[in-house]
Amino acid sequence: MLEYVQTDIWVRFQRHIGNTCHYVCADDAHGTAIMLRAEQEGITPEQLIANVQAEHEQDFKDFQVSFDNFYSTHSPENKDFSEYIYKACEAKGHIASRTITQAFDPEKQLFLADRYVTGECPKCSAQNQYGDGCDSCGVTYSATELVNPKSTLTGSTPTHKISEHVFFNLEKSKDLLKQFLKTVQMQKPIVSKLSEWLDGDLKSWDISRDEPYFGFSIPEENNKYFYVWVDAPIGYLASATNWADRNHTNLESLWGKDSV
Ligand SMILES: [Zn+2]
Known part of the structure; x- marks a missing residue:
């Protein structure tokens, strides 16, 4: 609601100074x-x-969001x-396709997104960590690397299942994105942060x-x-x-x- 209200204030301001918004x-x-x-x-x-x-x-009506x-x-x-x-x-x-291995709930017959798998961190052994990274030691990993994984949906042990997925090749757009950051009007810290990502390989x-x-x-x-x-x-x-x-x-x- 905070973001809607902030935007609403901006919209009202634009209209107030005579802009169409x-x-x-x-x-x-x-x-x-x-x-x-x-x-x-x-x-x-x-x-x-x-x-x-x-x-x-x-809710929007109650908060007079226009x-x-x-x-x-x-x-x-x-x-x-x-x-x-x-x-x-x-x-x-x-666009390109390739095969990936994912955690799969055999009971629910569903591929599990990272937040639907918990287990032990493969690095520091912290318990009850989600499938994308460890809150305790900060390491990132894929859900299939968790030790003693459990599906949060059914409590069953996920299997590994392969499936063909469709990918957007971001690396191909790297030069375009770099060029965009040189010309865009944006706060400097944001441009620096985005530029950091563009210095490495884009997955x-x-x-x-x-x-x-x-x-x-x-x-x-x-x-x-x-x-x-x-x-x-x-x-x-x-x-x-x-x-x-x-x-x-x-x-x-x-x-x-x-x-x-
Ligand atoms: Zn850890």
Whole structure:
């Protein structure tokens, strides 16, 4: 709520000084956590996200947050944009597939995200550590390296299972990102932090998840879905488009020529 209120103040300020300002946002509606919570509540993910959206809208009303459009990332516009951007990246050679090994809950028949696996740290033996890194000694590792791992969903011992995943090749965009940081207007400490990352190798980004998953399926892939953080930021384009369509304008006139 703090971030919504901060943005609302900025939007009101812009309007007050005579600028046109459209405030659009959306609920992040996808991912494993939403799928599991819906299952727990005995409803469909679609019902769950509709309930959550209604609660959020009431909260915004109570705090007088003045959205022009508060939409959902589970929308037809967002599906279209996600597919369009993915296909454009694929056509330019930014997408590649490779096989990875992941922790798998045999009881739930589900690949386990890092936070759904706990166990002993392989380095310092601290107990009850999550699958991505140790809070006690700070080392990072993959969930398959945990000692005596347990699924937090069922308590069962995860097996290792291989699956083909789709990756975005970030290394290929390194020069473009470096160039962007030279020209962008941003606070210096942020530019320095980002530049540090660009000095090392950029690991490819795993953008797919296996079924069952609540999200958009990846075009021409079998039972694979876009990872929630692929379509979540694209949701701003989708929400702006949805607002534009209802207000007889379009994204180009809002975001500038060739913005999409
Ligand atoms: Zn440790």
